Amino acid sequence: MSDDESAGDGTAPTPTESVWIDTTPETSYDPLSADRRVDVAVVGGGITGLTAAAELADAGEEVAVVESGHVVEGVTGRTTAKVTAQHGLIYDRLRSTVGDGLARQYAEANQRAIEHIAETVERREIECDFGRTPAYTYTDSPDRRDAIAAEVDAATALGLPASFVEDTPLPFDVEAAIRVDDQARFHPREYLLALAASIDEAGSHVFERTKALEIERGRLNRVVTDRGTVAAETVVVATHFPILDRRLFFARLYPERSYVLAVRASDVPTEGLYYKPGEPMRSLRTHVAGQEDLVLVGGEAHKTGHGDAPERYERLERYARKRFDVEEIPYRWSTQDYSTPDRIPFVGRAGPTSDGILVGTGFGGWGMTNGTAAGRLLADMALGRPNPYRTVYDPTRFSFSAVRTALKENAHVAKEFVTGWTDGLRADAATPAPGEARVVRHDGRPVGQYRDEGGELHTVSAVCTHMDCIVDWNDAEKTWDCPCHGSRFDPDGSVLDGPAVEDLPRRSPRD
Template sequence: MLAGTQESYWIESTAPTAYPRLAGDLDTDVVVIGGGIAGLCTAWELTQAGHRVALLEADRIATGVTGYTTAKLSVLHTLVYDRIRSSFDQVSARQYARSQQAAVDRVAEVAGRLGVDCELERLPAYTWAESEDTLEQVRAEADAAAAAGLPATFVTETGLPFPVAGAIRVDGQAQFHPRKYLLALADDLTRAGGRVFERTRATGLDEGETCTVTTEAGHTVTARHVVIATHYPVFDRALLFTRLEPRRELVVAAAIPAEQDPRGTFITPDHHTRSVRTAPYRAGERLLIVTGEHFTPGSGDAAEHWQRLADWTRERFPDARIVYRWATQDNSTTDRIPFIGRFHPGADNVYVATGFGGWGMSSGVLSGQLLAALIGGDAPEWAGLYDPRRLGLLREAGSMLKLQAGVAGHFVGDRVRSSHVDTIDDIAPGSGAVVRIRGQQCAAYRDAAGEVHARSARCTHLGCIVSFNEAETAWECPCHGSRFDVDGAVLQGPAISPLPPFE
């Protein structure tokens, strides 16, 4: 039995929102699609700049990927600066460092201005090594981060309760409660005239001098500019799905005595990634939040990965009492730099923010700053670094070929691969499987009462075959990361349509 309540602490510790659905057609200056950190920060920044803004969220704001984050605000993104220096250049590494640090500082500035109690704590960030191979990478990263202008130092001591071989330290970073911050932004932007619509899924987009967004209910929003901030873009015309790799990652959160707080944010690429931070919790306690065990959606045993993460947490923090566990999902670009800017080469008025590679807090805030500047006609110096229209064949070719080979393997192989069950009768209560019926693949789930929920097994994005994640009770597409509940409803895109019933 896995320990902890299966829910995000950030969501459990804040009140639910109740913004209205879009109930009719609307005209505005900018429509932002997506109510996570990138969408909310963009909408807020644009409202501050005097634009009329409408934000459309398919579910509730700050409950998707943003609601299940680790919520570190850091410019130290594991081992990024040495890679940027090598695959781009030194100027690009400096631009990345300046833009990400500006995003960290922006949260502190805005939280202070609005008087938001979002549990913001300024702390050092560390990337640590335990193995000799990783130690050399960490040394190189410390040098590259310092060359990029960060106050980075190589150290051998940290606040962690176990020895490390070495670590990079960068001061002036932060951790916070993301929903407390973002719900305050939503309140402020609506007071300033912005509009937020929940349970309003965007399903169509017509581009032009004036753009039109169509919703699932058939209503339209016309706007001069459109921002797609749906985590994974829900419109395919830019073909970004060929350059985005989805990744699922697990989280456990444990209560520890306050005096055992390591006082920092930490990450290591060792042990299949381990990320550590804390948050205020109950009297005399801190909430230790540990992340890791990443895998492609639809291809990992989440229960097994959660158990490994829990075991590691208890081994390294013996007094830890696991109280929550949850999962999150992110996408990495093929060159590991986010896509923030104009959606495709022909786009004049449509923008996108995606591919944050596990660092959505700083990159989401950065998206708001950068997109508001682009729409206002004042691009910062680092706009070109994040431009989605860039394509470095030498940098991206290997990653793109590997990514597309994996997609092709699932697209073809999953159609002929045998299931672990032969018939629906073989599916136990609380389990799901893909079963071939009359030559067609059926995604069948049997609930605790014995009732079978049968849907088409073809993902409504591009037709890959879904697989069942038993630990999270969801159907997942291994090609591009779309997720559906047992009745076919979309949990995460890029799919925008539910899995149809299997007759």
């Protein structure tokens, strides 16, 4: 019987925020209230932006962090928070595609990121459940033993403390695994809220509820927001997907959504971070929650704008109930990640003539270490300091394998664009029932309609404001999702995730 065929109670848990957001206070930094001039402007309040800003503030720079919502409530607030340099079966592949030199840089950058987090926790005395633990990438298929063995060989050749094992602390058998020692886990919001507080206390600024709209280049670059402008010699764009796209990132970044359950069980493993590549991918880790432990069960990744999200949660629940003695599932949440063609993030100058505008993006689901490494690299670039990992993350890098991947992904985007406009629109004008949504044509124009459980009808343009693809309804998250480049909007059209910057225009039911 496969994981997804195992019996559960058939009921997905009630939607909640992530365990990280639910167990920490909401921040209340003021929005920007007047134009500002600072040394460095940082757009985005996740792990990359706050790491960069904290480094810069420590170096004596005046920094302004601009966040459209609240800090650490975006992708970083919905992570599984694995602090590890072992990113699935990556190093054997990197050695063959980018060579040993760059593969070693990637391993070192991520391993060094773990040590930076550990040092920061100790130096700032941050209470964030930081602890050392091994990381495992495992398989339950005999056909993948050789792939695990090859990854062990690659990881050890690149300097990681890796070994081949056949037993793990999981309460079920595995066929084989790579074990990497001295990795870590933590509570990401507790860690990053402490960094945000240190930035504010150092005489720099954290501006929440301030939406960056564009960046104007000049002698002083200007971040134009809905509440004024922030002028700075250097702008760091750390918005998950860059709001400034001079390197055509939209054609080189591929969005995926994935899902997480926090499970209360009697047999939670005492240690370890776990990842099973392949189909279906699975992610597991223990989280200490007060006097008890939870196991975070993740997976069910799919391209944004595709797939039945409620069904994905149900599959995860069935898997969790098969693998663990589940007592309760108090949390569920989803997240979105962008990957690059070669699985290495883009960190560096935003364009060939953009010396003062820097960007970090494309962490591929491994943002705790990659985001930390990126934040430190961006800070070093802003300060004019050398950094040994600048080459491996350089957005201008080129490889034939990455080009092939980009061509394949962009062919998919083209197909989605055409299909959305030709096949995805209903001609009828009937409005949806409570709890339902649909995309219809009104006077030839695509319109998205959602009727909430209270009976109110929410009507918006169904044309994504990024590149005119037709959005689709995500029933689990109650959002409009773009299947082309991953933009997401709330029921009333407000942007939740880029690359879109502009909201979906609202429509009346008669438009």
